[in-house]
Amino acid sequence: MPIAAALMSFFCFLQRAVLMLLCLSAGAVAAQTLPVATPVPAPNLPWLEQLLHESAVLGRHHVGVCLTDATTGQQLFGQHEDRYFTPASTMKLFSLYAGLRMLPDSLPALRYVLRPDTLLFWGTGDPTLLHGDVPSRRALAFLQSRPEKLVYAEVPTGTAFGPGWSWDDYNYYFQPERGAFPVYGxxxxxxxxxxxxxxxxxxxxxxxxxxxxxxxxxxxxxxxxxxxxxxxxxxxxxxxxxxxxxxxxRTSPALLLQLLQDTLRRPVVQAPFRLRPQDAVYTLRGLPVDSLYRRMIRVSDNFLAEQLLLLCASTLSPDSLSAARVIKAMQANYLRSLPDRAIWVDGSGLSRLNLTTPRTLTALLVRLHQEVEEPRLLSLLATGGGQGTLRRRYRPVAGNPWLWGKTGTLTNNHNLVGYIRTKSGRLLAFSFFNNNIPGDDAPVRNEMERILTQVRERL
Structure with missing residues (x-):
């Protein structure tokens, strides 16, 4: 009997152990399958939440707002800040960041190889040659002065229009074709x-x-x-x-040769792009990069933004200029820590395929503030009441500007992101997105100005 009792006790113990293991295993599986909630910071500015909630103007479309301390990165307020919006031209800030990361202090105007009686040259995407607003004649003067035979090599850039661009905007100033060696913008x-x-x-x-x-x-x-x-x-x-x-x-290699010959008043021929192992590649330096950045951001120049990505691409490969390759490199190397992955397809924001969240753009603004000296950074942006797309709004107080930003506008969408210097002297980074606006966006712009003025006054 003692042996039988001992066996019975052992089997009971074994049964309990098996049941416990099964329970632990089931619990582990359940823990793996349960969704993990992303912590969302609770708004600590109830007055701002009330302003947005009670606005009749903002109540008819999709609104996303994110407000962050530009120095510490602490989020102060969020409303739909984790939802994706059509960003329009605010995407130019991603292009600006690409330029800051990938380009030197001056633009590469062109690249060339010297052979016994020939100068083989090709484009880097620099848009400033004889441009009407950011003009440079450095490449022109260089080519005019060379005694060698001029041979142009066309570098592929992909399609003339970006992904998702409206085909019927081909006639308008804001949608020029992209190219490796643009002239006259x-x-x-x-x-x-x-x-x-x-x-x-x-x-x-x-x-x-x-x-x-x-x-x-x-x-x-x-x-x-x-x-x-x-x-x-x-x-x-x-x-x-x-x-x-x-x-x-409408661009083409043949037209480019005609325009170059007409301007240089000397022959230019075209040849396939082929480098020899013994070729030494030289770069002709152009304008300071800030001259391009400033014009691109302040007046929201789409052509300069598109060409900026091609300029960045020229640092990755000598024989092709791919904006998609630049975007992929930026996403992999510099943007991984942003809160949400941006859907980024072009340099200008013309495409409605672009998507991003307010908190991601605000995080990008914080990063820009950390990496670029503040006076230089603010000088690149449109200034409220000063110049660019904000010259008629957000006017200075006692002669001091208080808002610097980048607008983003497409039909039925108007967004603004940037920095606010508050009455107390604090610098805030903000994103204010408005998508699917039914009709005129002027009332929305007025309401944004009213609300952001309150942010300046109260913080």
Whole structure:
């Protein structure tokens, strides 16, 4: 009997042990399958939450707000800050960050190889050659001065338009084609005076391709100039006022050679891009990088932003300029610690395929503030009441500017991100996103200004 009792006790113990192991295993599996909640900081600015909640203007569309201390990185307020929005031109801040990370202090204007009687040159994406707003003649002067035969090598850049761009915006100044060796900003400028049948055309190369609209031609889009969709023929509509306009021209290697020869007044031929093992590659330096950054951000220049990514691509590979490759490199090497992965497809924000969250853009602003000296950083942005896209809003107080930022506008969307210097002297980074606005966005802009002014006053 003692042996039987001992066996019975052992089997009971073994049964309990097996049951305990099964329970522990089930608990472990359950723990693995339970979703892990992401901690969301509770808003500690109830007055700001109330302003947003009670706004009749903001109540009809999607709104996301994130407010962070620019020095410490502490989030002070969030409303839908983790949701994805169409960022529009606020994506240019990602392009700016790419330039700051990947480019030297001056732009690479072009690259070249010297052979016995030939100078082989190719583009880096530098958009400043004879550009109407950020002009540089350094590459032009260099090519004019060389005694060698000039041979241009075309570097592939992918499609002329970015992913998700609107095809029917080809006629408008804000959507020029991208390219490896742009000249004149890839646009034609027209300077019209009332009563004159045709405007002055720059560059003059396009003057023979410009004609007045025949009498009775309907101007359905109310444009000054319309370009034929697939060719460089420009039709000018009559006007009783003076005006200046820009229209993109359709690019091609053949047209580039014509424009270069017309400007340089010497022959330029084209050859395939092939480097020999013994070739020494030289870089001609151009304008300081901030001259491009400042114009790109302040007035939201789409062409400069797109070309900036191609400039960055030129540092990764000599024989192709891929914006997608730059974006991939930035995501892998410099942006991994941002709160949410941005869906980033172009340099300018023209594409509606771009998506990001307010807290990610605010985190990028904090990082920019950490890595760039504050006076330089703020000088690159549009200034409230000063210049750029914010010159008519957020006016200085007692002569002191208090808001610096980057706007982002597409039809039915208006966003603003940047920095606020509060009344107490604190610098805040903020993102204020408005998507799916039904109708005119002017009331939304007014409401944003009212609310951000309160942020300045109260913090």
């Amino acid at each position: 890839h646009t034609v400028r027209f300077y019209a005076k009332a009563g004159q049948p045709l405007p002055r055309v720059y560059p003059r190369f396009f003057r023979p391709l410009t004609e007045a609209a025949p009498a009775g031609t309907p101007n359905l889009a109310d444009d000054h100039v319309r370009r034929a969709q697939l060719e460089n023929r420009f039709t000018v509509f009559p006007s009783t006022k003076n005006w200046v306009d820009e229209t993109p021209f």
